[in-house]
Amino acid sequence: MKKSRVAVMMSGGVDSSVAAALLKEAGHEVIGFTFQLWPMTREVGGCCGLSAIEDAKKVARILKIPHYVLNCRKVFQKEVIDYFCQTYLSGRTPNPCIMCNRRIKFDYFLKKAKEVSADYIASGHYARITRKGAHYFLKKGIDAKRDQSYFLYNLTREQLSALLFPLGGLTKEEVRKKAHSFGLPNSGKKGSQEICFIPDNDYGRFIRDRFPGAAVSGPIFGPEGKLLGSHRGVAFYTVGQRDGLGVSLPRPVYVKEVDPARNALIVAEKEAVFRKELLASDLNWIGEKPSEIFKAKAKIRYRNPETTVMVEPINGKVRVKFDKPQFAVTPGQSIVFYRRGTVLGGGVISC
Numbered sequence: 533m534k535k536s537r538v539a540v541m542m543s544g545g546v547d548s549s550v551a552a553a554l555l556k557e558a559g560h561e562v563i564g565f566t567f568q569l570w571p572m573t574r575e576v577g578g579c580c581g582l583s584a585i586e587d588a589k590k591v592a593r594i595l596k597i598p599h600y601v602l603n604c605r606k607v608f609q610k611e612v613i614d615y616f617c618q619t620y621l622s623g624r625t626p627n628p629c630i631m632c633n634r635r636i637k638f639d640y641f642l643k644k645a646k647e648v649s650a651d652y653i654a655s656g657h658y659a660r661i662t663r664k665g666a667h668y669f670l671k672k673g674i675d676a677k678r679d680q681s682y683f684l685y686n687l688t689r690e691q692l693s694a695l696l697f698p699l700g701g702l703t704k705e706e707v708r709k710k711a712h713s714f715g716l717p718n719s720g721k722k723g724s725q726e727i728c729f730i731p732d733n734d735y736g737r738f739i740r741d742r743f744p745g746a747a748v749s750g751p752i753f754g755p756e757g758k759l760l761g762s763h764r765g766v767a768f769y770t771v772g773q774r775d776g777l778g779v780s781l782p783r784p785v786y787v788k789e790v791d792p793a794r795n796a797l798i799v800a801e802k803e804a805v806f807r808k809e810l811l812a813s814d815l816n817w818i819g820e821k822p823s824e825i826f827k828a829k830a831k832i833r834y835r836n837p838e839t840t841v842m843v844e845p846i847n848g849k850v851r852v853k854f855d856k857p858q859f860a861v862t863p864g865q866s867i868v869f870y871r872r873g874t875v876l877g878g879g880v881i882s883c
Contacts, residue, residue: 568605766790806858814858815877827840
């Protein structure tokens with residue numbers, strides 16, 4: 533690859549820092565950017581708080597690269613925060629990381645990077661981009677435990693042509709070793725596990741603070757319609773949830789369905805919460821849009837193992853049938869399709 537100007541998303545963590553260092557080492561002109569997504573406080577964690585900006589600036593000084601803070605608060609509020617809350621209020625379960633990638637990192641930021649004449653943008657994601665002729669493909673990262681391709685299925689081939697993922701061929705252990713060799717102060721920094729804009733991970737409180745009317749109690753029904761108890765608001769529950777139901781029965785029960793129209797939860801024993809198929813919409817195909825039934829591997833959430841599926845395109849949606857029934861198929865979450873480690877595309881689970 534020729535020497536290029538690369539705008540790197542720097543969250544203050546070890547991954548994006550090493551990505552910037554590797555690109556600088558390869559001879560590229562590197563410019564670091566950290567997003568201000570939330571008010572400038574230390575309390576907010578992950579890639580949103582003041583400490584993240586400070587850490588990114590320290591790394592930029594060591595690497596001798598320019599660093600800028602990009603105010604994304606308004607677009608983040610609209611595209612991620614509002615989506616997050618409204619999805620829960622509608623009885624579905626959102627994935628804010630996927631939406632942030634889709635709307636902020638690889639759309640809004642890509643456009644901003646072009647304004648400073650960047651040839652590419654880069655991040656510390658564990659994924660790989662390959663090229664065959666004029667076509668670009670998204671593949672899993674080498675480190676199976678860290679692979680983040682699931683969160684990137686909304687990328688297009690045009691976007692892939694302008695992206696660099698320097699860590700795709702490395703393991704996390706190798707990344708930490710490189711951080712140490714580069715003399716980076718965050719080589720041992722732990723990654724954030726919670727939602728970055730909810731540092732205490734209490735998403736119920738987060739929604740109640742913004743929508744006090746969400747805390748409306750309603751009925752909890754068993755699978756045959758028997759009233760078992762009451763809940764504190766459908767926005768605070770998700771399919772497959774067991775804890776916090778306040779229902780005492782001989783055997784554990786799980787949320788089988790969230791019904792916002794009736795302001796009700798339907799619960800059942802675990803065996804009844806497995807599904808053989810689902811319907812997905814809001815689809816993105818990185819390659820050719822399928823027109824016939826095809827076989828693939830799929831994941832219905834990031835931490836789930838892959839399962840074999842048959843995918844049937846139906847009027848802009850897909851019907852997906854599992855080789856083995858899956859537990860807690862959750863509307864609002866994403867299903868992502870793979871073939872031999874390459875991401876075909878994915879969509880949002882409708883039902």
